[in-house]
Amino acid sequence: MEKVTIATVADRAGVSRQTVSNVINSPDMVREETRERVRAAIEELGYRVNQAARQMRTGRSRLIAVRIEPVSDGIKGSVLDRFLHGLTDAAALKGYRVMLYTAADDADEIATYDNLLSAYELDAFVLTSTHHGDPRTSWLAERQVPFVTFGRPWGAPDTHAWVDVDNAAGTRAATEHLLANGHRRIGFLGWPAGSGVGDARRAGWRETLDAAGADGPDAAVIDGVEAGATAAAELLTEPEPPTALVCASDSLALGAMRMLRTVVGFDDTAVARAVGLTSVSQPLPEAAARCMDLLVELLDGRAPETPARLLLTPSLVLRQTA
Amino acid sequence: MEKVTIATVADRAGVSRQTVSNVINSPDMVREETRERVRAAIEELGYRVNQAARQMRTGRSRLIAVRIEPVSDGIKGSVLDRFLHGLTDAAALKGYRVMLYTAADDADEIATYDNLLSAYELDAFVLTSTHHGDPRTSWLAERQVPFVTFGRPWGAPDTHAWVDVDNAAGTRAATEHLLANGHRRIGFLGWPAGSGVGDARRAGWRETLDAAGADGPDAAVIDGVEAGATAAAELLTEPEPPTALVCASDSLALGAMRMLRTVVGFDDTAVARAVGLTSVSQPLPEAAARCMDLLVELLDGRAPETPARLLLTPSLVLRQTA
DNA sequence: CGGCAGGATTGGATCGTTCAAATCGCACTG
DNA sequence: CAGTGCGATTTGAACGATCCAATCCTGCCG
Structure with missing residues (x-):
């Protein structure tokens, strides 16, 4: 040919x-x-x-980069994988392709940006797992590299476009569901204060209880199945024990299930599906599609002067445990 | 600058x-x-x-494409994600980058090859989830596109390089472990005959029992937690019930755990880690690295005339259930 | 019927790299 | 000392697209 x-x-x-x-x-x-x-x-x-020829002339590669994370803690890993899948689809629809990279830490990741940008002239980045004091966003912003984050800029002024899921709305929905089912004492199993995501998940539960004039105990532990079981057991020894638990993760919920029938997890991971755990599900394909929308706006130079922020609402997936 | x-x-x-x-x-x-x-x-x-300029002259893009699968059945999805992570690392080490694509089915995937090849001039493909009568490999072979499969060419003559995990060795190790722990009746929970992977997993168990002069019942069901529970319950009603079960997947094993203490799963997924299920673990980072090795050989034109075949041995990860 | 405006179309230059062939420099030989 | 050989280095062209400026139509107006 x-x-x-x-x-x-x-x-x-x-x-x-x-x-x-x-x-x-x-x-x-x-x-x-x-x-x-x-x-x-x-x-x-x-x-x-021919993309190479086009790129040489225009300087644009129609390639966007995303970091793929090691399946460090295993159970929650799949969230990002599902996001990645959605992003690949959304990108293809708009004529872009997704390139992967790995990085050990933020500094390593920034070094990788430098490499990718000069060698492949990537058009943009999608950052995930934003956190307090994230050095990556400012590095990219300084160099005027287009990027969008999936996760809001915790603590920092939001000077860039982002998409995030309304974590508080997730636990709010879970708590409301439990209240509707007649539960009056609903506990919360979450992470130690300080992580933006964890705090938001706790806040959603707390607000809803307050609004309903109900109450329940609260525990803060490092994520994990065993930790979930132990903490749940402890909450149940209280004078007025909870009849249901809202958890910040499926891992915690899985542990709690050993102690208690009525439990809601978070992230709707494979584990939740496998064991019939009711869980809050993030709209990951939609989040990915919105990220691409914002990116394309940015790349086409028709982005609004105030960066876009998008907060998506998660949904509750009902299974056996609630 | x-x-x-x-x-x-x-x-x-x-x-x-x-x-x-x-x-x-x-x-x-x-x-x-x-x-x-x-x-x-x-x-x-x-x-x-500048990769674009180099590519324009040499026709090589230093880009490798891999399909990212939807987390269809959830529980086993993470196997490919872990492989993907390993591949990204291994590729970066050799100066290549990984590009993602999605496809609904084999035909769609082939259409995507065509697109990617002419637009981005991809250097090679890594195929996963090979199966009987796979049309993808012949398409690529006909067009002399370099590729490696993770998974052997089931049924087809193996005319291309591949890397696979020795599934039979995995269930063999599991069965031997159970025999060593004194079990004499060891059952198997697997998939219906016909899938290469499933048949190999069953064969490893059968061989080992035969060699040891032991025996145990066998069930074949569609993968899933509930299916695992039901099938396990049935096996236990036999006149001489098994005292341990080897399963073709963690999903099945998870279901079986409800009926029986001693169970071994397969794939060492997040679920297994979460619930303390002993499971057979595939050496995915190594498999990915070997795939890259073979690919680079192919791309550098120093591949042996008989395509390389690599069979890696999985390992048994001991936890509470065995 | 010539001139003109405006959009449609053309040719040439260019992006940064590598290939192929030419040239350079130096040591060695007869 | 001219001639040869060979390794190191340089020069010119090419990859395939887009940008830019120039040219060509076509219809319309005076």
Whole structure:
């Protein structure tokens, strides 16, 4: 099979290279009749734009980079994987591709940015797992590299576009569901204060109880199944023990299930599905699609001057445990 | 910051562009003294090869594509994600990057190959989840696209390089472990015959029992936690019930755990870790690294004429259930 | 019927790298 | 000392797309 370049198409359609280029990049500049003729030639020859050549001229690669994390703690890993899948789909729809990289820590990640940017001229980055004092966003912002974060800029002024899930709304929905089912003492099993996500999940539970004039005990432990079981056992020894528990993660919930029937987890991981645990599910495909939307706006230079912020609402997936 | 090209470096080092290129691509062609001078200039200027320009000339993009699968059944999804992480690491080490794509089915995937190859001129593909009558490998082979599969070519003649995990060795290790612990009747919970992986897992168990002169019942069900529980319950009603079960997946094992203390799963997923299930673990980072090794051999044109086949041995991760 | 405005189309230059071939420099030989 | 050989280095062209400026139509107006 011969190599098909823009010149081949031009010959076939009886026009110049530039006209073919125009048909592809700014169709309305070309007269309709010509446009159709060129399109037919493209179709016939199976022509596809050579990205490398285009990139060399325009400086844009139509490639965006995302970090893939090690499945460190295992149970919650799948959240990012599902996000990644959604992002790959959303990117493809808009003519972009996703490239992966790994990094041991923030500093390593920044070094990788430098590499990727100069070698591959990546168009943009999608950052996940934002956290307090994140050095990555300022590095990228300083160099004017387009990026979007999945996760709000904790603690920092939000000077960039982001998409996040409303964690508090998730535990709020869980708590409301339990209240509706007649529970009056509903406990919470969460992480130690300080992590933005964890604090938000706790707050959603607390607010809802307060609003309903109900109450329940609260425990803060390092995430893990055993920790969940131990903490749940302890909450149940209280003078007025809870009849249901809202948990900040499926791991904690899984542990708690050993002590108590009515439990709600968070993140709707594979584990939850496997054991029939009711859990709060993040709309990951949608989050990914919104990230791409924002990115494309940024790349096309039609982003609003105040960076976009998007807060998505999670949903409660009902199973056996609540 | 100015754009640093190969010409900038050449000026600084007082040599020609080509010499700089040689220092990068075939260092031993350049005199040592010159080489060092050029290296210093590269360092000083922070020069990095522009991949787009290089690709345009050489036709090689240093990009490898892998399909990311939807977390369809959830529980086993993480196997591929862990493989992906390993692959990204291994690729980076060899100067390659991993690009993702999604596809609904084999036909869709083949269409994507066509796209990716002509638009991005991908260097190679890594295929996962090979199966009987897989149309993807022949498509790629016909077009002489370099690729490696993670998973052997089931049923087909193996005309391409592949890496796989010795599934039978996994269940063999599990069964031997149970025998060593005094169990004499050991059952197997697996999938219906026909899937290469499932059959191999069953065979490993059967062989080991036969060799030891022991025996045990066998059940074949569609994967799932509930299915595992039901099937396990049934096996236990036999006249001579098993005292331990080897399972083809963690999902099945998780279900079986409800009926029986001693159970071994397969794939060492997050679920297994979470609930303390003993499970057979695939050496995924190693498998990924070997895939990259084979790919680089292929791409450098120094692959042996008989395609390489690598069978890796999984290991048994002992936890509470065995 | 010539001139003109405006959009459509064309040719040439360019992006940064590597390939292929030419040139340089130096030691060695007859 | 001219001639040869060989390794090191340089020069010019090319990859395939887009940008830019120049040219070509076409219809319309005076």
